[in-house]
Amino acid sequence: MLNTKLALLASAFAFARVAFASAKYTILKSLYHDTEKYYTTISIGNPAQTFLVALDTNSTLTWVHGVECPNADCSGTRFNSFGEVASKGFKSIGDGYEQFYSFDAMNRKSYIGGFLGADTITLNGLVVEQDFVPVFESHSVFKKFRRGNAVSWKPEGVLGLGVSPTISTRAIKSLKSVSKARPYTSFVHNLAEKGLIDKAFSLYFNEYPVPSWRESELVLGGYNENRVTAAPHYIPVYRSQEPDADIYWQVFGQAFKVTEEEWHGAGNKISYVIYEERFQRDQNEIFRFATAIPFSKLKPSYNNRLYKALTGKEPEEKHEDEPNSYVIDCKYAWDGSKILSISFSHQQDSRTDSKPVHVEFPLSKLVRMYIDEDYKKKGCVWGPQDTEYDSQEMYLGQDILRNIYMTFDFNEYRIGLASEKSSSTKIVVE
Template sequence: MLTITFVLSSLSLLAIAAPHEREARGIRIPLSKRNNLAIDGIVDPVALNSSVADTEAKIEDGFRSFLANTGLVHPLTFLFGGGDSNSGNNTDAKRELTHRKRATSSMALQDKNNGELWQGTINVGTPAQTFTVLFDTGSSDIFLPGPNCTNAACSGHKKYRPTQSSTSQDRGRSFDLSYGSGDVQGRQYTDKVSFGSLTAPKQAVGAASAYSKNFGLSSYPPDGLVGMGYQTISRFNSPPLFQSFVAQDNTLLPVFSFKLTASNSELFLGGANSALYTGSFTYAPVTTQGYWQVTLGAVNVNSVAISSLRNVQSIIDTGTTLILAPNNQLKAFYAAIPGSKNAQRTVGDGFYTFPCSSTATVSLTFAGRSFNIDPKLFNLGRVSRNSNDCVGAVVGSSFNFWIVGDTFLQNVYTTFDLGNNRVGFAQLA
């Protein structure tokens, strides 16, 4: 596979000890969770399908941003039909990105829920305006509802008002971000953004004039989103918020970490919270700096690796609820779980069921170390109230790489190390 590395000089100077090797001076941001994919233990097919569509559209949007920002086609683009990564000619891949139809969902999304949301608060502007946001490692920009966001999806969300902030500046640019049910569109500004003592004085912020349907309040309680990927996938082509914090504060470790569990969840900026994990981290190097992309060494069922699912590329994405796998690899995965069935007719394309009584345990291996997924998290719920079939949380996508979302991340303490360009996993305390 083609590997591209971008040197982040300001962060490289701060590539110091791993977070568990040094006491971190960090900022703790409590997170709250809302589970929306099942109702009373019965899956919601509309919510499941929209969750997949939203993730696919978001990732493709990042591919387009990578091309616009670097002039290069992201290597993962070749894994969904865009040219030949070995040919040395990116023309076909660039054309594919430019003209590829954005993923859309044909299902009505009003009043439906689109996943598990991990939200916290940020302050924007002077005087500060406080917003709840989703922290998303699968994107790199900040957007909030703006004063002109009057469509139904914006109703009930707190609006960012640049004219009420003495530190806001209009960048003179619009933006358009893709999601499965439509776009988030608006105007770009710079403004002061802060968490506690951390401040980014001129952070790019999108003030949306329109929200796509799935950002309606009933399905998306946060006001907006904070992207925590690399700048190369920023639609604004501007440093993401955490990178801005590191550039402003040379005492801040270029590391952030997540605990995503049913209680006491948090985002820790500036290292890792040693009270929340035990033992050492296992690190997987980032293979291309855009998404938090690492090699998934193996996919296992009952501790046995599936031979065709070794050393595949994956994106570690806190903004995705499920685990997305290539459609052509799903059959091999579910064949290892007795009683599994294709659920295309009952749930949707790319979904499988397995017996609710199953005791199979799924695990993922990174850098030689395997981490189990709690069977309760792998089981999304029953197909219907009297059904003995439950829906699995590994679902199909049109990509030929894996997207590892919260179904896995709730089982581990995860650290994102910008200074050393790696992702670390440790056992929860």
């Protein structure tokens, strides 16, 4: 059984060196998409155990299912730190009274719990000793698909790709206790500090609405020149000036705009604006890149107007299986006449940028087929969901991010935006 799993992993996660002039060691790795998250594999410990882990740019922490986690919550492989079969290199960290809790930033209903430890983590031959959490509880982190015999991939953890230098911990005896920051280095940052890769990684996600290994990729150490139409255009990460504030992969957005294109005669195209939202001068909005969530989170006023720009009517009905998502007629997925432009600022504060960068792609790309736990198609939903009314940040999830080839540079604290060669996305720089 183990040999079969390793053989499948070897064939599914093909890798290669890719073009990146300054990279010390750059690898490309295919990703698995189960319609909910994008995954890669890592190996931990000695003897090594292999885990299928989701990629999350909104979190720094790496965690996997631990041996103490119940079967009902943690299916698949569980990291073993006990007995004769325990990893020989595992070390506990801390005093045994400090516990890590991670809450879903959107609804506060999902969480994990466990104690920090350290062991060797391997990804495609790159090996480094890394702090991580073998969790003993995991609640509502992954969508539980009722797989058939032909599908055996089960989520077993998260590979944190965030940029924050700390994680938050709290006392084991009380969830209400005040959290405190603990220094923490992410896996990719750790690889770079050891000189194994340059301080950057890239992600590109496929558009397939069904489980697939096709097209998606993770590049460690740079970006894949063979995949993009031009080098990434970089915008700086916004870092709060508040004391002890966390750092996230987030930037300032400046405007939404939707144009409609009509063809009149041979080669005569007319474009006109049907919706434009320029954020208040010197009050740009914060957009956080969150690769682990399938649906973006936009403020209701923006979200409703974008929906109306595509359909001509206000959103009303919510999906029965996804109560935070609006139902939309699947026919709109084929309407390529309306082009969404998201403008990003080069400023590191909320000042208006006179020459922003625009990411343009068909608005219809935000229409998603909903796949239930049995992998059955149950109509279409509008990708972006409404934020909570008190939220000051908006989250760009997979529905938007799969239209962008993304490079995350944690040496210069910036995000690169590029157009993948087979996509219809355009990166427009004024």
